[in-house]
Amino acid sequence: MTCEEFERVLPELGDGHTTEQEAHLKSCSACSDLVADLNAISQQARLLQGSEEPSPWVWNSIEVALQQEGLIRQPHLARSQPPAPLLGWKLRWLVPAAAMFLVAFGVLMFQRGTGQPPVAEQQTPPVGVETAGLQPMAGDDLQLLKTVGERMPSMRAEYEANLRSVNAYIRDAEESADSDPNDEVAQQYLRNAYEQKAMVYEMALDRSLP
Amino acid sequence: MTDAKKQQSNKLSEAEAIERAKLGDAEAFEALYNLHKRRVYSLCLRMTANTAAAEDLTQEAFLQLFRKIGTFRGESAFSTWLHRMSVNVVLMQLRKKGLPVVAIEDTMETEEDAPRKELGADDARLAGSVDRMQLQRSIAALPPGYRMIFLLHDVEGYEHNEIAEMVGCSIGNSKSQLHKARMKLREILKTSRAEKAAKP
Numbered sequence: 001m002t003c004e005e006f007e008r009v010l011p012e013l014g015d016g017h018t019t020e021q022e023a024h025l026k027s028c029s030a031c032s033d034l035v036a037d038l039n040a041i042s043q044q045a046r047l048l049q050g051s052e053e054p055s056p057w058v059w060n061s062i063e064v065a066l067q068q069e070g071l072i073r074q075p076h077l078a079r080s081q082p083p084a085p086l087l088g089w090k091l092r093w094l095v096p097a098a099a100m101f102l103v104a105f106g107v108l109m110f111q112r113g114t115g116q117p118p119v120a121e122q123q124t125p126p127v128g129v130e131t132a133g134l135q136p137m138a139g140d141d142l143q144l145l146k147t148v149g150e151r152m153p154s155m156r157a158e159y160e161a162n163l164r165s166v167n168a169y170i171r172d173a174e175e176s177a178d179s180d181p182n183d184e185v186a187q188q189y190l191r192n193a194y195e196q197k198a199m200v201y202e203m204a205l206d207r208s209l210p
Numbered sequence: 211m212t213d214a215k216k217q218q219s220n221k222l223s224e225a226e227a228i229e230r231a232k233l234g235d236a237e238a239f240e241a242l243y244n245l246h247k248r249r250v251y252s253l254c255l256r257m258t259a260n261t262a263a264a265e266d267l268t269q270e271a272f273l274q275l276f277r278k279i280g281t282f283r284g285e286s287a288f289s290t291w292l293h294r295m296s297v298n299v300v301l302m303q304l305r306k307k308g309l310p311v312v313a314i315e316d317t318m319e320t321e322e323d324a325p326r327k328e329l330g331a332d333d334a335r336l337a338g339s340v341d342r343m344q345l346q347r348s349i350a351a352l353p354p355g356y357r358m359i360f361l362l363h364d365v366e367g368y369e370h371n372e373i374a375e376m377v378g379c380s381i382g383n384s385k386s387q388l389h390k391a392r393m394k395l396r397e398i399l400k401t402s403r404a405e406k407a408a409k410p
Contacts, residue, residue: 046365048256052251062239
């Protein structure tokens with residue numbers, strides 16, 4: 001089997017190969033590399049599923065439309081319920097925390113623009129609990145999850161997943177931006193990543209306070 | 211809680227939310243939205259490569275879903291129903307704008323769009339070094355026809371027969387377009403890596 005013959009049938013191949021195709025792959029490094037590359041692209045692509053978060057206004061718009069169309073027949077119970085008699089002073093930290101992220105990424109953008117090392121590199125590494133195989137989370141993230149767990153236990157897992165995802169996004173974006181500070185696309189991705197993190201905190205704040 | 215029990219718990223939550231949403235429960239609508247918003251939005255964002263358009267389409271997909279939720283009988287998985295609806299919403303929008311959804315014939319893609327033949331090329335392998343950020347950018351750079359099939363198959367996990375039905379092409383065309391999309395991505399990723407390596 002020649003390389004051209006192999007590539008001709010490549011679109012039809014799933015996970016399995018015939019004996020002839022296997023033999024060709026073993027003997028031809030170019031085709032073997034090609035198949036490995038295409039598989040790597042496919043596998044990495046699957047990780048992109050559901051990796052983006054819409055802004056909070058999307059739900060707000062949907063809710064308004066549902067109310068206008070009369071599809072919501074009961075008032076939003078979560079907002080009418082009295083707040084749990086606990087967390088007043090503990091929840092107030094969410095306000096500055098959300099603001100802190102917005103300010104922090106603004107400072108970060110400014111420092112990148114002036115060539116100074118990013119704020120994140122100047123700070124001491126965050127102290128967090130390491131879950132098996134996962135990146136440790138910063139203290140603020142852990143505090144947010146603790147508060148969410150106390151106030152809205154059913155949402156804790158979702159917030160943890162959101163935070164891990166957005167933290168991974170920030171790490172990837174920082175890496176890209178650091179490798180080329182003049183790359184505007186990478187800078188935009190980094191801004192988006194920080195905005196998303198600020199949104200996660202804002203949503204937690206919105207749900208937690210009366 | 212084990213993963214199996216968590217999944218069981220989530221399934222019950224979704225089923226309960228669906229029944230309550232049929233009765234007009236606002237919390238139930240929001241719960242369903244939160245369960246599926248990331249996947250729907252990510253799909254819309256990658257298909258349109260535009261944040262504002264993606265948010266509008268996400269809103270439209272969920273509104274269509276919620277308007278029809280009274281007709282959901284549970285014959286298929288709720289998520290399948292929702293995601294099919296999302297794909298249809300995006301496809302309708304693209305067709306309305308006259309944008310190409312998928313190339314019916316190979317010749318519709320321009321010479322520049324088509325991946326180059328590089329059999330026997332002496333380039334380093336990509337495997338093990340496909341960066342997520344770079345892949346996202348590369349997907350956005352794909353011609354619309356290639357991008358649609360790639361997103362539906364490799365990102366969203368649809369089979370070729372499902373894609374063919376959704377976009378109105380043959381299974382063979384779907385497979386061909388997917389292969390070309392992957393080859394084009396490989397080309398873009400390698401070019402990008404070579405350019406980065408060449409920079410001082």
